[in-house]
Amino acid sequence: MSDIADRVKKIVVEHLSVDEDKVTESASFIDDLGADSLDTVELVMAFEEEFGIEIPDDAAETIQTFGDAVKFISEAA
Amino acid sequence: MRRVVVTGLGMISPLACGVEETWSRLLDGESGAGPITRFDPERVTTKYACEVPLGDGTDGTFNPDDWMAPKERRKVDDFILFAIAAADQAVQDAGWAPEDEESLLRTGVMIGSGIGGLSSIADTAILMNEKGPRRVSPFFIPGSLINLASGQVSIRHGFKGPNHAVVTACSTGAHAIGDASRLIAFGDADVMVAGGAESAICELGIAGFNACKALSTKRADDPKAASRPWDSERDGFVMGEGAGVVVLEEYEHAKARGAKIYAEILGYGMSGDAYHITAPSEDGDGGFRSMKAALARAGLEPDAIDYINAHGTSTMADTIEMGAVERLLGDAAGKATMSSTKSSVGHLLGAAGAVEAIFSILAIRDQVAPPTINLDTPPEGAKIDLAPNGKREREINVALSNSFGFGGTNATLVIGKVDG
Numbered sequence: 001m002s003d004i005a006d007r008v009k010k011i012v013v014e015h016l017s018v019d020e021d022k023v024t025e026s027a028s029f030i031d032d033l034g035a036d037s038l039d040t041v042e043l044v045m046a047f048e049e050e051f052g053i054e055i056p057d058d059a060a061e062t063i064q065t066f067g068d069a070v071k072f073i074s075e076a077a
Numbered sequence: 078m079r080r081v082v083v084t085g086l087g088m089i090s091p092l093a094c095g096v097e098e099t100w101s102r103l104l105d106g107e108s109g110a111g112p113i114t115r116f117d118p119e120r121v122t123t124k125y126a127c128e129v130p131l132g133d134g135t136d137g138t139f140n141p142d143d144w145m146a147p148k149e150r151r152k153v154d155d156f157i158l159f160a161i162a163a164a165d166q167a168v169q170d171a172g173w174a175p176e177d178e179e180s181l182l183r184t185g186v187m188i189g190s191g192i193g194g195l196s197s198i199a200d201t202a203i204l205m206n207e208k209g210p211r212r213v214s215p216f217f218i219p220g221s222l223i224n225l226a227s228g229q230v231s232i233r234h235g236f237k238g239p240n241h242a243v244v245t246a247c248s249t250g251a252h253a254i255g256d257a258s259r260l261i262a263f264g265d266a267d268v269m270v271a272g273g274a275e276s277a278i279c280e281l282g283i284a285g286f287n288a289c290k291a292l293s294t295k296r297a298d299d300p301k302a303a304s305r306p307w308d309s310e311r312d313g314f315v316m317g318e319g320a321g322v323v324v325l326e327e328y329e330h331a332k333a334r335g336a337k338i339y340a341e342i343l344g345y346g347m348s349g350d351a352y353h354i355t356a357p358s359e360d361g362d363g364g365f366r367s368m369k370a371a372l373a374r375a376g377l378e379p380d381a382i383d384y385i386n387a388h389g390t391s392t393m394a395d396t397i398e399m400g401a402v403e404r405l406l407g408d409a410a411g412k413a414t415m416s417s418t419k420s421s422v423g424h425l426l427g428a429a430g431a432v433e434a435i436f437s438i439l440a441i442r443d444q445v446a447p448p449t450i451n452l453d454t455p456p457e458g459a460k461i462d463l464a465p466n467g468k469r470e471r472e473i474n475v476a477l478s479n480s481f482g483f484g485g486t487n488a489t490l491v492i493g494k495v496d497g
Binding site: 015016017038041042045048049054 | 146147148152211212214215216219
């Protein structure tokens, strides 16, 4: 797994208090990892902070799964 | 009007986590004061406060993990955490865990706060200044709003009745219990979870009350002696934190389910000073009218009062309240006992009226008036026993609890023993 994926996973595990092995490529933050809409806002903020990037609101709405997040950040960072 | 009784108690105080632990320490004359640890107090004048003792949950300490998962706790200010914990205790004590829809619809929540999420507001303002508005957490607003204490408790227990929050500074807790009682008396609910919560021991909170010249400043060398209501050497209040929550219930409802009944809310009075933003009027007329209204509602004469839990903050206002009480009681002042439990727990601001109502209820249950500690030199000519430095084991059938707040807002509860 890439360095970016490891860092994203760490943030997801910390913020959502979920087991690391639940954070799979297709795991949906809301449907599979127990997040609500405010949790996802906070997650995106944490990604921005960690990677020093800005994720516009319309882009943030497309980030639904762990895989989406890694893909977006890999392209942006 | 329907009768309202108290069937559950919950408390997080500077003396302990839990009602009975706090009560036994209070009767033993302990103080919850100590050096401030919540933040570095170097820049503020007052460097001591009455903080809730944090720990692993043993020996009366408060362990946040026992009440809320770390993930959820990050989303709320401490006043909400304290409210949730005290409400859990009260609901459990009352044995009120209904699952049928009708009971849930008839159970409401009214937990207030004087200031709400002050430390969250301060921290977030600093964060925004440093990193910009995009770094403001989505949980900042719902974690700071005062009515989110009631909201969180309602969500946690599924209570779908009236959901309300009182904000009347240091009268909040008393107003919440009084207003919630009225909702039951009027039939809007059968059960109400009511009280107050506060967590304003942060740099901005201490600095703000220091600026008002309201806090004790002179006893950094001996914080436990700093809160000294009525004493000639008092120099301001000591800030406390925590929460007090009670379960109020319609009398027949409580009897029908065989609930343990602690006491009855007999009367509730309110008044406004219309005088000054932070000081009470010197004749104590606001407090007097509040007490008088509560007694009238209870249908009692002043000589029925056995115990008074005073507002008594350890400020110059203490003797104004004493004057109002003596004016109210007249010749009966000699047979009543009045104490200020703020001498032990400090001033819990919006939670004060709720924890003090609980102390008044326990005074009735155990027939003992808690002491006013640190009262070495009572005011000359006091006609009423102020329980200096020792609890009073005595007959207590009726207790009165006063709360007065900035803005000249006054509330009085009259609480009575229920026989049988």
